[in-house]
Amino acid sequence: MIRGLYSSATGMLAAQTQSEVIGDNLVNMKTPGYKEELASNISFPSMLIERMSGSQDSVAVGGMGTGLGVDRLTLSNVQGSIETTDVNMDLALTSPGYFVVQTPAGERYTRNGHFQVDGAGMLRTADGYALQGEGGPIGPISSEFRVNADGTIIDQGQNAGRLRVVEIPAEALQREGQSLYNSAQPVQVSAGAQIRQGAIETSNVDLSGQMVQMMSVMKAYEANQKVVQTQDEMLGKAVNEVGKI
Template sequence: MIRGLYTATAGMLATQTQSEIIGDNVANVRTPGYKQEDGILKAFPDMLIERTALTNGMSENTLIGSMGTGVVVDSVARMNVQGALQTTDLPTDLAFASPGFFTVQTPEGERYTRNGRFQINAEGTLQNADGFPVLGEKGPIGPLSSAFTVSTNGTVSDQGQVIDRLRMVRIPEETLIREGQSLYSSSQPAQIQNAEMGTVQIRQGAIEGSNVDISGQMTKMITVMNAYQANQKVIQTTDSTLEKAVNEVGKV
C-alpha cells in the first residue's frame, strides 16, 4: 500500500515536469525560431511480487504478479521542424529557408540561433535582441548602414561593397543544448560544421516563426492535468486507508 504512495508521487512529479515544458512552449509561441519541446516519459522497472508461506515447515513462494514503480521524465525531445516564414520587410530581419544556424558572440563564447530578429547598434554592428554581435566569417558584421542587403547565400553588402558573409553552421540535432529562449550550444563542438555556400538559403525581410502547435499543446495540457489529478486522488485514497488501518483496525 505504501509502495502505491511512491508510485503515485512519481507520476505527479513526472506530470508536473511535463506541464512546465508545455507552459514553456506556450510562452514562446511568438518567439522567432523557437522549437517545440516534449517530455519523454520512462517507466521504472516493474517488480515481481511473491507471497511467501510455510508449508510443512518448508518456505514456499507463490507468484502474485508484477507491480509498476512509477514513471519519470527521462529526456526532452525537440521538434526540429522549420517554422513558417513570416514577411516583415525589415532589412534587419533574417530567416533561414533551409537547415542551419546563425552564430552570435556571447560572453560565454559562440552560441547559435535560428532567431533572425536582429538590429543595428549605435556603432553600426549587427546584433541580436540580447545585444550579442552577429558573426560573419571575418568576425562581428559592421559597420552597416540601414540600406545593407543580404543575399540568399548569406553575403552581406552595403552601398555596393561586400562587407562579409554570415557565419552559418550545421549542428547535429542530438548534440544541441538549449540556452535561454532561442540560443543553443553543442555537446560536441567538434561536430559543428560551417555551412558551405549553396547549402543554405537566407531570406532578408522575414523571420522564422515558432513551430509550436498551440492547439496540440492545450490538448496535451488537459491530458497531463487529468493524469496529475488522478495520481493525487490515489495518494488521498491511500492516505485515508492508512489512517483507518492505524486508528481503527489497530484498536481491535
C-alpha cells in the same frame, strides 16, 4: 501500500514538470525562432514480485513499477512559419541550421533573425550579441545592406562577408534564455544554408498539440492525486480502526 503512495506521488511530480514545459512553450509562442520543448517520461526500475508459499518454492506474480519521472527535455527542430516583415535587418533561415552569435560565455546559436545595426555598424541581436560570419563579426556595414540567399552580404556594392550558419542535432541543443541555444556536441557548418531577407521565422510551437498534451497531463495528475487520497484513507482506517480490534 506505502510503495503505492510513492508511485502515485512520482506520477504527480512528472505531470507537474510536463505542465511547466507546456506552459513555457505557450508563453513563447510569439518568440521568433523559439523551439518547442518536448518532455519524455521514463519509468523507474521495476521489481519482480513473487508469492511465497509454505514451502521453499515461490510463485512469480509479475513486475511492479516503482515510479515515474521525466527522462529529459528535447527540442523540436521543426521549422516555424516564415513571416514577411519587410524590415531590412530581419533574416529568416529557410533551411536547417542556426545563426552564430558571440556572447560573453562564448558562441551561441539562434534562429531568431531579428537583428539590428548598432552605432558602430556591427550587426547584432536585440540583446547586443554580435552576429558571426565566416570570417568573424559582421560589420561595419550600413543599414541598407543586402543578403543573398546563400548568406553573402552586399553593402554599398561591396562583398561584406558571408553569414556563418551551423547545423546542430536536436538532441544536442541546450536552451539558454528564450531563443538562444548551446550545443552539447561539436557543430558543423551548413553547406546549403538558405536565407531570406525581410522575413523572420516564428515559433514552431503547435498550439493545438500543446492543448491536447495539457489536457492529458491534467488528467494524469488528477488520477494520481485520487490514488494518493484513496491510499491515504486506507492507511488511516488501518491505523485507527483495524488497530482497535
